[in-house]
Amino acid sequence: MRLADVSDEALLAGSDPAAFEEFYARHVETLLGFFRRRTRNADTAADLTAETFAAALSARRRYKPEAGAAIAWLFGIAMKKLADAQRRGYAEQRARRRLGMERIELSDADIARIDALGEGTIASALLEALQPDQREAIRAHVLDERSYAEIAVEQDVSEAVVRKRVSRGLATVRQRMGARR
Amino acid sequence: MTEDFVTTLRTQLREAAEREARRSPLMRALPRPRSLVWAGAVAAAAVVIALLAATLGGPPKPLPTAPAPHVVARLAIADKGGLVSTGFGSLWTYDAVSGDVLRLSPDGSVVARIKTESDILDGWAGAGAMWALSNTRVYRIDPETNRVVARIRLPLPTRSHNAVVTFPGAAWVLGVDGMQGIDLKTNRLRPLVAGERVPTGFTADATRWYVTDRDGELTTYDGVTFRQLDRVRLPVAGLPLVAAGDDVIVSSAAGVAAVDPKTGALRWRTNLGVSRANGAAAGLGAIWVQGTPVSGRDQLWKLDPKTGRVLSALRMSDFGVTGMITTRDRLWIMSPTGVLTAFR
Numbered sequence: 142m143r144l145a146d147v148s149d150e151a152l153l154a155g156s157d158p159a160a161f162e163e164f165y166a167r168h169v170e171t172l173l174g175f176f177r178r179r180t181r182n183a184d185t186a187a188d189l190t191a192e193t194f195a196a197a198l199s200a201r202r203r204y205k206p207e208a209g210a211a212i213a214w215l216f217g218i219a220m221k222k223l224a225d226a227q228r229r230g231y232a233e234q235r236a237r238r239r240l241g242m243e244r245i246e247l248s249d250a251d252i253a254r255i256d257a258l259g260e261g262t263i264a265s266a267l268l269e270a271l272q273p274d275q276r277e278a279i280r281a282h283v284l285d286e287r288s289y290a291e292i293a294v295e296q297d298v299s300e301a302v303v304r305k306r307v308s309r310g311l312a313t314v315r316q317r318m319g320a321r322r
Numbered sequence: 323m324t325e326d327f328v329t330t331l332r333t334q335l336r337e338a339a340e341r342e343a344r345r346s347p348l349m350r351a352l353p354r355p356r357s358l359v360w361a362g363a364v365a366a367a368a369v370v371i372a373l374l375a376a377t378l379g380g381p382p383k384p385l386p387t388a389p390a391p392h393v394v395a396r397l398a399i400a401d402k403g404g405l406v407s408t409g410f411g412s413l414w415t416y417d418a419v420s421g422d423v424l425r426l427s428p429d430g431s432v433v434a435r436i437k438t439e440s441d442i443l444d445g446w447a448g449a450g451a452m453w454a455l456s457n458t459r460v461y462r463i464d465p466e467t468n469r470v471v472a473r474i475r476l477p478l479p480t481r482s483h484n485a486v487v488t489f490p491g492a493a494w495v496l497g498v499d500g501m502q503g504i505d506l507k508t509n510r511l512r513p514l515v516a517g518e519r520v521p522t523g524f525t526a527d528a529t530r531w532y533v534t535d536r537d538g539e540l541t542t543y544d545g546v547t548f549r550q551l552d553r554v555r556l557p558v559a560g561l562p563l564v565a566a567g568d569d570v571i572v573s574s575a576a577g578v579a580a581v582d583p584k585t586g587a588l589r590w591r592t593n594l595g596v597s598r599a600n601g602a603a604a605g606l607g608a609i610w611v612q613g614t615p616v617s618g619r620d621q622l623w624k625l626d627p628k629t630g631r632v633l634s635a636l637r638m639s640d641f642g643v644t645g646m647i648t649t650r651d652r653l654w655i656m657s658p659t660g661v662l663t664a665f666r
Binding site: 157158162190242255 | 326327328330331332334335336338339340341342343618637
């Protein structure tokens with residue numbers, strides 16, 4: 142079986158280094174985007190991401206699949222690291238030091254990518270929060286670049302309804318993004 | 323050249339996970355702290371068991387396994403990596419983009435950057451110099467002074483030469499029409515020696531060339547005179563990767579094979595599950611192969627040179643190989659992104 146076919150829970154439970162690497166690859170961007178959105182700083186987001194995965198690597202033997210999803214467990218660590226950082230004013234390096242991992246300096250390209258992940262996460266989260274009919278209409282029209290007419294046929298509604306769903310959904314996203322800023 | 327954050331963190335985590343994995347079995351095997359009385363009893367019991375095992379033959383021995391190679395240095399020294407060679411007490415390589423020839427100490431630190439004013443296609447140390455090939459010239463660098471002492475113009479058209487190869491007392495430039503020797507006294511090119519067959523690949527050891535051709539044959543030439551010594555049919559379809567002792571290691575389907583260049587006999591063949599063998603080196607008592615598996619990251623395999631059996635394997639941080647060589651105690655691999663990694 143390929144690692145790509147293995148569940149998050151099985152990856153964390155395995156002792157093979159490749160399994161944890163696969164787990165990391167699946168979630169690193171989500172975590173970077175999450176931390177970037179919460180800290181508004183790419184450097185801090187990168188530090189917290191590295192620290193979270195280092196802590197997860199050290200603690201993975203203590204993870205019990207029956208206690209919940211692996212991603213929830215990872216985010217539990219992430220939330221704790223975030224709270225610590227907000228209290229101290231900086232991201233600690235304890236888990237990385239224990240594993241002999243050096244702090245990674247970010248390049249301009251890294252910062253741009255992490256910033257984009259933060260934005261992407263915001264947009265994605267906001268999209269997910271929409272009503273299902275609005276979300277599907279926006280995905281079909283904006284992301285998949287399909288015409289209103291085509292979407293209308295597929296969803297068995299009039300073209301005007303599709304336009305209204307897209308318009309209202311985007312307005313909601315804009316409003317929520319503005320409220321956050 | 324630096325890796326991006328996500329890749330670097332991935333590498334750090336993998337290395338940490340591998341360290342943990344190596345440590346864990348050892349920790350499990352170690353006895354927990356016991357009292358001296360218990361320790362004495364356990365030791366006595368161990369002696370008895372060992373004596374019984376010696377008398378009765380004991381359980382079957384596990385297959386011998388070698389410790390996995392591990393990274394001892396990882397150096398980002400170029401924007402685009404090239405071949406790596408040794409000579410004059412140094413490692414030599416080049417930055418294919420900037421045109422710098424790099425002279426490295428045995429531990430990999432850069433001791434000289436020698437400008438050639440051009441992109442470099444190929445470079446090799448030998449025949450009393452370091453040689454660097456560009457689109458239009460061959461540069462000869464004096465290892466005594468680290469200076470370019472000759473800029474040998476290549477015949478037109480440009481970009482029609484692709485390798486420079488050296489043997490003791492001889493240096494050659496390979497092009498699409500054949501090869502030309504370099505007169506080491508005058509730094510002039512000798513007349514073209516046209517190949518009679520269409521080559522598909524070559525490798526060389528200290529004194530010989532091994533060239534494969536479209537007809538599926540492997541021809542051995544003298545390195546200095548280019549006189550043909552042997553010609554055999556390859557027992558497997560593949561390209562030569564490295565000469566190892568009396569054998570030539572060639573890529574073979576999903577792995578590598580060892581071929582006797584005198585008889586064409588297949589000495590061994592090992593399936594590594596690769597879609598491509600990117601490079602190989604011989605030395606430190608092993609054949610080292612870097613390849614791209616059908617899925618997943620590139621790997622480095624350490625093979626027994628006599629049997630081809632896999633002794634150990636390691637997942638690589640970098641993709642691809644531009645140069646691969648062994649020194650007294652290390653294996654060096656240069657990646658296309660200019661990262662030189664040392665393994666032991």
